[in-house]
Amino acid sequence: MLHLDPLSAAEISQTSTIIRASSKSEVKFNSITLLEPPKAEYVAFRDAGGPRPTRRSLSIVIPRGTQQVVEVTVNLVSQKVESWREIKDVMPILTLEDLDVVEKISRVDPQVIKACNELGITDMSKVFFDGWAIGVDERWGFERRLQQALAYYRTSPLDNQYAHPLDFTVIADTEREEIxxxxIRTVNGERTPVSMKEHNYLPEFAETNQYKFDVLKPISITQPQGVSFKMSGREIHWANLKMHIGFNYREGLVLSDxxxxxxxxxxxxxxxxFNRLSVVEMFVPYGSPKSPHHKKHAFDIGEYGSGFMANSLKLGCDCKGVIxxxxAVLNTSTGAPLLIENAICIHEEDNGLLYKHTDFRDGRVISARDRKLVISQILTAANYEYAFYHTFTLDGTYKLEVKLTGMLNTYCLHESEESAPFGTEIADRLDAQNHQHIFSLRVDPEIDGSNNSVIQSDAVPADIPAEQNPYGNGFMAKKTTFKTAKDGAASYCHETSRTWDIVNPNIVSAVSKKPVGYKIVNSQCPALLAKPDSVIAKRGSFAQKSLWVLPYRDYELFPAGDYVCQSTGDHHPENLTISDWVARDEPIENTDxxxxxxxxxxxFPRTEDFPIMPAEPVSVMLRASNFFxxxxxLWVPPSELDEDSSSTNANSGIGRDRVQGKSTLGSKL
Structure with missing residues (x-):
C-alpha cells in the first residue's frame, strides 16, 4: 500500500530540495502532498499485478514577493521535476503560518492602533486577530493575496477573547504583509464600546465555573486482551473489514480500498x-446581512485545509480506551517537514445492541452487542472545533459523525441594536449570528466492482387500482435510476423518506432479486439558505443539493474548486467546480x-452555546442494502456465550437471576 501512504518527512524534504534547485527564484511552499496515482493505473497494479505506480509529489508554491501560483509535480523515483505549471487568477490555501501574519502586522499598524485607541485600548498586546479567508470584497482582485481579520480583546492572558469582540475588521495582503x-462599523455614527464582562471556561477560572468533582464517578474503558484490530503499515484489519488510512494537508483523513x-x-x-472516502469541503455561511458578517462564509477545507488544522490528540481526553x-507529516513554508503527533486516533467502542429477540412464548432471550471501529481526527478552525469520526460497525455499516464544539463567533452589539432576527444575544451585548455548517462527503464507490449506478428511492402510496388495494394501506418504494449528471443532482425529501442506493446493476442478489448495493441514509441535510443568485451560493454551489452523482475523473476532487480562496463561483477553466462538472451532463449509469x-x-445560536459550546453531532450513513x-x-457470539460481556448491577436492591435463559425480577420488587 506504499503507493497510497502519505509522504514521509524524507520525501517532503526531497521534494522541496528538487524544486528549489529547479526554480529561478526563491519560493514559498504552500503545500507538499502525495499525488495519488491515476485510478486505472492503481487498480491495474492492485487487481492484476500490473506495474507498481510511480510515486510522485504535488506541490503548490509561490515565488517570494509575488501573487503567482505554481503547481509542481516531482517524480520521487527519478528525482526530477515532471511538470511546472503557472495558474493565473487563483489563490491557494491560507496556511496557519499565513494566518499568523495578520495578527503580527495588525498590532503595529498605525491605522489599527488608532482604531483601538478610540475604544480606550492602549495595550496592543491584549488585542488579538483571528485571520479568515475573505468571502466578498470587491475592492481588490487577484493582484493581492487577501485575508481578513476579526479583532478581539483579552483582559488577561487566559481570558476568553470571544467575550470581548471589537467593532472593526482588518484587511491584509498576506504576501506583502501589508494592512x-x-x-470600522458605526451605528448611528457611533462606535460600539467593548464589553469588558468576562465569560471564562478554563480550569484557571474554577471559582467562576463552579466545578463539581463529587457528582460523577469515573468510567474506565478496558480491553484486557488488547484491541481487535491489526495494523500492517497504514492498512487496518478489523473483524471482516480492511482498509487503508491516509492523510493529507487538505482532506485530512482519507480512507481507501x-x-x-x-x-x-x-x-x-x-x-x-468503496474505493475512497473523504470529507472534501466544509462550508460555513453566516446569515446576517449586516457588515461585516456578509463577508463571513468560510470554506474550512478549501481555504485552510483539514490537515493543516489538525489537532495533536491527547490520551484520555480526545480519545478514551485502548488507542x-x-x-501526520505536513510541510512548512520553507519546505521542511512538519510533524503533527497523534493526528489520527483509532479505537473500538461498544455500540449497543447488534440484535436481540425475546420469544414471548418461552421467554428465551437472544442478544449480541455491537461494536464500532472509530477512526477520527479533530481540527481547530479559529473559533470552532470539528471532530470527525469515521465509524464502521459489525453489520457492514459506515457512518461519518461530526461533532461541532468550541466557540461561537461573536460580535459586539451597539446599545441601540438587537440581535434578532439574524442572531442571538448570547450574553450581554454579545451577538452570535445565524449560520450553517454544510459538509461534503466524497464517496468513490466500488460495490463489487467499478461499474455502479445510483437509484433514488421514495416511499409513496401505492398507485394501483382500488380493487388491488381495498383498504388503502398499500405503499411502496418508487425507484428512479439516475441516467446523467443532471439527473444525479438531488435534494432530500422528508415527505418520502428519500434515500439513495449505490448499486452494482450487473450483480443481483440471489435472495432479494435486487442488485447488490449500499444505501445512503441522509436526513440531516439542510438546504443552503443564501439566495441562489448570491455570490455565496455561487461559490458554494455544491451545497445547493443533498447529492451529486458524477462520472469519475482523476483529480476532480473538490466541489468548490481546487482554489477556493478569493473565488467568485464563476467559471474558471483551471479551477472547475461541481457546477462545471454537472454542466457536462455525462452518463452516470452502470459506469465508474x-x-x-x-x-x-x-x-441558531443559544445562550447554552456560550462561553463554550456543548458538542452538537451531525451524521450521514451508508448501509449495506441487499449486499449480503x-x-x-451473525458470526458475533450472543452475549450469554461471550465471556467478556459481564456487567455489574448498579442497584444492589434489585436482583436478576437467570433461570433456563429467562431473566426474572427479584422478590424485592
Missing amino acids: LSVD IRMRDPYDSSNKDRKI QYLD IVCYVQFGLTH EKNPA
Whole structure:
C-alpha cells in the first residue's frame, strides 16, 4: 500500500530540495502532498499485478514577493521535476503560518492602533486577530493575496477573547504583509464600546465555573486482551473489514480500498465496497446581512485545509480506551517537514445492541452487542472545533459523525441594536449570528466492482387500482435510476423518506432479486439558505443539493474548486467546480461514478452555546442494502456465550437471576 501512504518527512524534504534547485527564484511552499496515482493505473497494479505506480509529489508554491501560483509535480523515483505549471487568477490555501501574519502586522499598524485607541485600548498586546479567508470584497482582485481579520480583546492572558469582540475588521495582503484597510462599523455614527464582562471556561477560572468533582464517578474503558484490530503499515484489519488510512494537508483523513469479507461466502474473498472516502469541503455561511458578517462564509477545507488544522490528540481526553495513534507529516513554508503527533486516533467502542429477540412464548432471550471501529481526527478552525469520526460497525455499516464544539463567533452589539432576527444575544451585548455548517462527503464507490449506478428511492402510496388495494394501506418504494449528471443532482425529501442506493446493476442478489448495493441514509441535510443568485451560493454551489452523482475523473476532487480562496463561483477553466462538472451532463449509469453527499445543520445560536459550546453531532450513513445474503454480523457470539460481556448491577436492591435463559425480577420488587 506504499503507493497510497502519505509522504514521509524524507520525501517532503526531497521534494522541496528538487524544486528549489529547479526554480529561478526563491519560493514559498504552500503545500507538499502525495499525488495519488491515476485510478486505472492503481487498480491495474492492485487487481492484476500490473506495474507498481510511480510515486510522485504535488506541490503548490509561490515565488517570494509575488501573487503567482505554481503547481509542481516531482517524480520521487527519478528525482526530477515532471511538470511546472503557472495558474493565473487563483489563490491557494491560507496556511496557519499565513494566518499568523495578520495578527503580527495588525498590532503595529498605525491605522489599527488608532482604531483601538478610540475604544480606550492602549495595550496592543491584549488585542488579538483571528485571520479568515475573505468571502466578498470587491475592492481588490487577484493582484493581492487577501485575508481578513476579526479583532478581539483579552483582559488577561487566559481570558476568553470571544467575550470581548471589537467593532472593526482588518484587511491584509498576506504576501506583502501589508494592512490594506481597517473597516470600522458605526451605528448611528457611533462606535460600539467593548464589553469588558468576562465569560471564562478554563480550569484557571474554577471559582467562576463552579466545578463539581463529587457528582460523577469515573468510567474506565478496558480491553484486557488488547484491541481487535491489526495494523500492517497504514492498512487496518478489523473483524471482516480492511482498509487503508491516509492523510493529507487538505482532506485530512482519507480512507481507501475499503473491503469486507462476507463470513457466509464460501469463496472467502474480500468484497470491494468503496474505493475512497473523504470529507472534501466544509462550508460555513453566516446569515446576517449586516457588515461585516456578509463577508463571513468560510470554506474550512478549501481555504485552510483539514490537515493543516489538525489537532495533536491527547490520551484520555480526545480519545478514551485502548488507542492506536498515527502521526501526520505536513510541510512548512520553507519546505521542511512538519510533524503533527497523534493526528489520527483509532479505537473500538461498544455500540449497543447488534440484535436481540425475546420469544414471548418461552421467554428465551437472544442478544449480541455491537461494536464500532472509530477512526477520527479533530481540527481547530479559529473559533470552532470539528471532530470527525469515521465509524464502521459489525453489520457492514459506515457512518461519518461530526461533532461541532468550541466557540461561537461573536460580535459586539451597539446599545441601540438587537440581535434578532439574524442572531442571538448570547450574553450581554454579545451577538452570535445565524449560520450553517454544510459538509461534503466524497464517496468513490466500488460495490463489487467499478461499474455502479445510483437509484433514488421514495416511499409513496401505492398507485394501483382500488380493487388491488381495498383498504388503502398499500405503499411502496418508487425507484428512479439516475441516467446523467443532471439527473444525479438531488435534494432530500422528508415527505418520502428519500434515500439513495449505490448499486452494482450487473450483480443481483440471489435472495432479494435486487442488485447488490449500499444505501445512503441522509436526513440531516439542510438546504443552503443564501439566495441562489448570491455570490455565496455561487461559490458554494455544491451545497445547493443533498447529492451529486458524477462520472469519475482523476483529480476532480473538490466541489468548490481546487482554489477556493478569493473565488467568485464563476467559471474558471483551471479551477472547475461541481457546477462545471454537472454542466457536462455525462452518463452516470452502470459506469465508474463518484458521489458527493452533503449534510450538516443550520445553527441558531443559544445562550447554552456560550462561553463554550456543548458538542452538537451531525451524521450521514451508508448501509449495506441487499449486499449480503443475510445479516453479516451473525458470526458475533450472543452475549450469554461471550465471556467478556459481564456487567455489574448498579442497584444492589434489585436482583436478576437467570433461570433456563429467562431473566426474572427479584422478590424485592
